[in-house]
Structures are given as C-alpha cells and as structure tokens.
Amino acid sequence: MGFLELSHVKKRFGAFVAVEDFELITERGEFVSLLGPSGCGKTTTLRMIAGFEYPDSGSIKVDGKEITNLPPNKRNVGMVFQAYALFPNMTVASNVGFGMRVKKQSKDAITKRVGELLEMIHMPEKADRYPYQLSGGQQQRVALARALAVEPQVLLLDEPLSALDAKIRVALRNEIRAIQRQLGITTVYVTHDQEEALSLSDRVVVMSDGRIEQIGSPSEIYNFPATSFVASFVGTLNLLAARVVDPSAGRLSVEGQEIRAAKPIADARPARSSRSPCARRASRWRRVPREPTACAAPSWTSASSARSCASGSGSATGRPSRSTRSTTRT
Amino acid sequence: MKRRRGSIAWWLVFLLGVLYFFLPLVATLDFSLKAKPPFAAYTSSLQDPKFLGSLLYSLVIAGVTITASLALIVPTAYWVQLRVPRARSLVEFVTLLPFVIPAVVLVFGLIRVYSRPPLPFTHTDIGSSALLVAGYIVLSLPYMYRAVDTGLRSIDIRSLTEAAQSMGAGWLTILWRVILPNLRVALLSGAFLTLAIVLGEFTIANFLARPAFGPYLNLLSQSKAYEPAAVSLISFGLTWLAMIAIAFLGRDTRARIEIGGAH
Numbered sequence: 010m011g012f013l014e015l016s017h018v019k020k021r022f023g024a025f026v027a028v029e030d031f032e033l034i035t036e037r038g039e040f041v042s043l044l045g046p047s048g049c050g051k052t053t054t055l056r057m058i059a060g061f062e063y064p065d066s067g068s069i070k071v072d073g074k075e076i077t078n079l080p081p082n083k084r085n086v087g088m089v090f091q092a093y094a095l096f097p098n099m100t101v102a103s104n105v106g107f108g109m110r111v112k113k114q115s116k117d118a119i120t121k122r123v124g125e126l127l128e129m130i131h132m133p134e135k136a137d138r139y140p141y142q143l144s145g146g147q148q149q150r151v152a153l154a155r156a157l158a159v160e161p162q163v164l165l166l167d168e169p170l171s172a173l174d175a176k177i178r179v180a181l182r183n184e185i186r187a188i189q190r191q192l193g194i195t196t197v198y199v200t201h202d203q204e205e206a207l208s209l210s211d212r213v214v215v216m217s218d219g220r221i222e223q224i225g226s227p228s229e230i231y232n233f234p235a236t237s238f239v240a241s242f243v244g245t246l247n248l249l250a251a252r253v254v255d256p257s258a259g260r261l262s263v264e265g266q267e268i269r270a271a272k273p274i275a276d277a278r279p280a281r282s283s284r285s286p287c288a289r290r291a292s293r294w295r296r297v298p299r300e301p302t303a304c305a306a307p308s309w310t311s312a313s314s315a316r317s318c319a320s321g322s323g324s325a326t327g328r329p330s331r332s333t334r335s336t337t338r339t
Numbered sequence: 340m341k342r343r344r345g346s347i348a349w350w351l352v353f354l355l356g357v358l359y360f361f362l363p364l365v366a367t368l369d370f371s372l373k374a375k376p377p378f379a380a381y382t383s384s385l386q387d388p389k390f391l392g393s394l395l396y397s398l399v400i401a402g403v404t405i406t407a408s409l410a411l412i413v414p415t416a417y418w419v420q421l422r423v424p425r426a427r428s429l430v431e432f433v434t435l436l437p438f439v440i441p442a443v444v445l446v447f448g449l450i451r452v453y454s455r456p457p458l459p460f461t462h463t464d465i466g467s468s469a470l471l472v473a474g475y476i477v478l479s480l481p482y483m484y485r486a487v488d489t490g491l492r493s494i495d496i497r498s499l500t501e502a503a504q505s506m507g508a509g510w511l512t513i514l515w516r517v518i519l520p521n522l523r524v525a526l527l528s529g530a531f532l533t534l535a536i537v538l539g540e541f542t543i544a545n546f547l548a549r550p551a552f553g554p555y556l557n558l559l560s561q562s563k564a565y566e567p568a569a570v571s572l573i574s575f576g577l578t579w580l581a582m583i584a585i586a587f588l589g590r591d592t593r594a595r596i597e598i599g600g601a602h
Binding site for chain 1: 494495498499501502503504505506507508509512516517520521
C-alpha cells in the first residue's frame with residue numbers, strides 16, 4: 010500500500026475534462042513530479058490533493074486515510090505556490106509560524122520551530138523582515154519553510170520556481186530536493202519544465218490532455234518514452250518520415266537509405282504505414298549503414314508498439330544504450 | 340512657442356479649478372467673520388450644546404454604519420471575488436442602486452414598512468436610529484463596495500486564502516488575520532467616505548426626526564445669519580482631518596505595496 014494514493018480520479022469543468030482517470034501510488038518519502046504542458050491537468054490534480062478542488066469521482070488517500078472530500082484545512086498537506094503567497098502584513102517569522110498559531114501551539118514551541126526552519130532555509134537573520142523586503146528566491150524559501158512548519162504529511166509544490174530567474178531556479182531546486190531528502194517528506198511537484206522534473210524526481214508522471222501518458226523514473230521517461238507525446242515533450246527529437254519496406258524484418262527506408270528497427274514492426278499495414286515518421290534523440294543520432302540497428306521504428310499504430318519497441322531494444326543491450334533512445338511519432 | 344501656449348492654458352485651467360473650489364470657501368469664511376466681535380459665530384456655535392450633541396450623534400451613527408457596512412460588504416465582496424466572480428456585475432448593479440433611487444424614496448419606503456406592526460421601529464428612539472443606520476448603509480454601498488473591491492483586487496486573495504487554508508485556517512481566521520489586515524487602506528478610504536456622507540446627510544435623518552448634524556445645520560441656517568457659515572467651515576475642517584488621517588494611516592502600507600511590486 011502506498012502513502013499517497015490517487016485512484017480513478019476524474020475532474021471536469023463543465024464540458025472540459027481536466028483530469029481523466031488519474032491513478033498514482035507514491036511511497037512515503039518519494040518525490041514525484043507531474044510534468045506536462047499547460048492545461049494538461051497537472052495543477053488540477055495537485056489542487057485535488059490539496060483540497061482546493063474536489064474530484065467528480067475517484068478517491069484520494071493519505072496513509073490509508075480517505076481525504077477525498079475533506080476541506081483543505083482539515084487535511085495535513087503543505088502547499089507552495091508559484092506566486093509565493095506570503096502574507097504581506099506579516100514578518101517572515103510570523104508567516105512561518107502562522108500554521109502553528111492557527112493550531113494554537115505554545116509560543117515557545119512556535120519560536121523554536123520557526124528558528125529551526127529559518128536555519129534550514131539559511132535565513133535566520135531575516136526573521137523580522139516583511140515579504141516586500143525579500144527577493145523572489147528568498148520569498149519562495151520562506152514559503153517553503155511556512156509550508157513545512159505544520160509538519161504536513163504531504164508537501165505540494167505548484168510550479169514554485171517558474172517566477173524566478175534561471176540561476177536562482179537551479180540553486181533553489183537543489184535546495185528543495187536537499188530539504189525534502191533531509192525531512193523524508195512525500196512530495197508532489199508540478200512543473201512544465203522537463204529539466205526540473207527529470208533532475209529532481211524519484212518518479213515523473215507525464216500528463217497530456219488530462220491523462221497520464223507515462224509514469225516512470227527520469228531515466229525511463231527520457232530513454233524509453235512510452236508514447237509519441239512523451240517522446241516529443243521530453244528532450245529534443247529528430248523526426249524522420251520513413252517508408253516501411255518489410256515489417257517483419259523491421260526494415261525501413263528513409264530518403265532512400267535503408268535502416269533496420271530493433272524489432273519487427275507490429276501491426277504495420279503497408280497501405281497506411283508506407284511513410285512512418287521515426288524520431289531520434291538529436292545527440293544520439295548515427296547514420297544507419299554504420300550502425301544497422303540504430304533506429305527503432307515502430308509503426309503509426311499505437312503507443313504500445315512504441316513502448317515495446319523501445320524497451321525491447323533496451324533489454325537487448327542490457328542497459329539504456331544509444332540504440333534505445335529512440336521512438337516513433339505517429 | 341506652441342509648448343509655452345499649452346503650458347499657459349494648463350495653468351489657466353488649474354487656476355479656474357482652484358477658484359471654483361476655494362472661492363465659496365473664502366466667501367463663507369469672510370461672511371462668517373462679519374459677526375461682531377470677529378469670531379462670535381464660531382464661539383457661539385461651539386458653545387451651543389445642540390451643535391456638539393448633533394455632531395456626536397452623527398459620529399456615533401457613522402461609527403455604527405461603518406462597522407455594520409464593513410461586516411456586510413467585506414465578506415460579500417471577498418466571496419464574490421473568490422467563488423462567484425460571475426455574480427460580480429449583479430452585485431455591482433445592486434450597490435449602484437442608491438444613485439438611482441433618491442434618498443427621499445428610500446426613507447419613505449423605510450417609514451411605510453417599519454412604522455406599523457409587526458415592525459414598529461419608528462415608535463422608539465433606538466428603532467429610528469437603527470433605521471437611520473440601515474438607510475446610511477444603503478447610501479454608503481457604492482463607495483464602500485468599490486473601495487473594498489479595489490482593495491481585494493490589489494492582493495492575490497485566492498493564493499493567500501489557499502495558503503492559509505492549507506495551514507489549517509478556517510474562514511473566520513482567514514478573513515480576520517489575512518484578508519482584513521491587507522485591506523487597511525481600502526477599508527480606511529471606504530470608512531472615511533462613509534463618515535463624510537453621514538456627517539452631511541440631511542434627507543433621511545430629517546424624515547426620521549433624528550437629532551443628526553445635517554438637520555441641525557439646516558435648522559441653524561433658517562434661524563441664524565453667521566453661525567451656519569461657521570459650522571459649515573468647522574465640518575469642512577473635520578472632513579479634511581479625516582482625509583489627512585487616511586493619508587497618514589495608509590502611507591506605510593502603500594509604500595510597502597510599491598516596493599513589493601518592484602521585485
């Protein structure tokens with residue numbers, strides 16, 4: 010049984026399907042990213058875990074306890090927002106201590122914990138500053154400390170680095186990961202930045218149009234994209250239109266050059282697949298005659314054939330090798 | 340040359356504006372000082388127990404009106420903005436009704452409904468004062484709602500609310516500790532606009548026979564020569580004090596918002 014479980018979660022806004030049949034089980038202490046373009050349902054999913062939206066169907070459990078219909082203030086989750094959302098009328102220390110004050114904890118306990126958290130984010134000297142006196146990166150660190158102050162069961166981060174400049178973004182994302190590891194807190198991180206997702210997470214959930222495209226470790230997502238969407242969204246690809254010469258032998262023709270796929274092309278129907286695009290990681294491209302099995306080129310048919318093709322060739326070499334970093338696009 | 344002519348025109352308009360606003364005041368001041376000895380109009384006004392009494396009454400009514408109208412409008416505007424933004428145009432329309440319906444119609448309506456059983460409010464002093472407050476809440480709606488709504492728009496209430504919620508705060512805590520403190524300037528300007536309306540209002544107070552400042556001023560102008568001018572200037576000075584108070588109390592927060600926005 011996982012720590013945070015979402016099963017068959019669906020959410021519609023009028024006729025628009027925001028999230029369709031979302032399934033995810035995360036372990037305690039795991040760092041999971043939801044990755045996808047805007048409008049793919051990743052933020053809606055996060056907001057349902059936080060309790061700001063309620064799913065139309067399906068259930069959400071934390072540590073075996075059903076929280077699907079609990080209001081947000083009855084769930085024990087910490088949230089960090091893109092826009093920081095620090096309370097402008099309170100100092101850094103008051104912001105961090107807000108949750109504990111709401112829970113009517115003793116003054117001494119609050120002072121102690123706020124001190125610890127400010128140490129952790131390397132800002133003990135800024136306790137009496139107001140949010141407007143801090144830079145964006147500092148504000149977001151305070152927001153992180155504030156979310157952690159109430160010792161939440163799950164930490165949710167909604168594109169926390171999107172409003173920051175590139176240098177601070179990298180520094181802060183490493184800091185977030187270090188703090189997350191140190192506290193061992195289960196974390197769900199929403200981003201549209203593949204680099205962030207791949208560099209931070211234990212597992213990445215790639216989403217598109219409200220559906221999960223693929224769940225896997227960063228290396229799985231990068232090396233073995235399960236669907237054409239994942240292949241095109243994660244990393245940079247070369248797309249080649251290929252003509253299927255012999256499906257059973259996996260032979261393709263690209264601009265007159267013959268290449269061979271790592272495995273036979275299943276379901277290929279010559280009438281429709283006569284020109285099937287083939288995608289490759291740019292950095293890994295080799296010309297076919299020198300390396301005959303370079304390009305996996307399943308057909309136009311389905312995501313499953315792409316996955317079987319990619320993983321098939323991966324297992325053939327025993328590790329994610331150059332020849333496996335390829336997929337097709339339909 | 341062209342620019343110079345434009346600048347002269349600008350100054351001319353400015354001067355006309357100054358004259359338009361200040362000539363009546365200067366004239367009033369001049370007239371009020373014609374009483375013999377020079378400040379007699381002021382001293383006799385200030386010594387009149389009815390002056391202080393009616394001013395105090397109006398100030399108390401203003402205080403109650405402001406409190407009640409904030410308690411009504413802040414949660415409403417907050418809820419509309421957060422949960423039912425589609426209802427905003429409807430709510431705005433309702434808050435504009437006092438501009439369409441004259442105060443005299445409003446007060447006749449109030450008297451008709453509330454002067455007979457089962458709701459004989461006008462039979463007692465406190466009941467009549469309650470009706471007066473109710474009328475003033477309606478009159479202050481457009482100003483109060485707009486001030487609060489503008490204040491709410493200037494902060495990211497959705498994120499602040501959600502941040503507070505995720506830390507376990509309920510609605511009352513959020514309104515009291517997060518939303519209200521960040522609306523200080525908006526609440527102050529709404530409050531002082533309401534104060535100005537209540538101090539100068541005549542129609543409703545007169546028809547409800549309340550000992551308010553407006554009717555007192557009116558009565559005074561019918562019976563005395565110089566005192567009404569003096570009292571007008573005193574009330575004008577009080578309004579200005581209120582304005583200065585807004586600027587003073589609001590200064591800190593405004594600077595904060597500007598600096599915060601620069602990041």
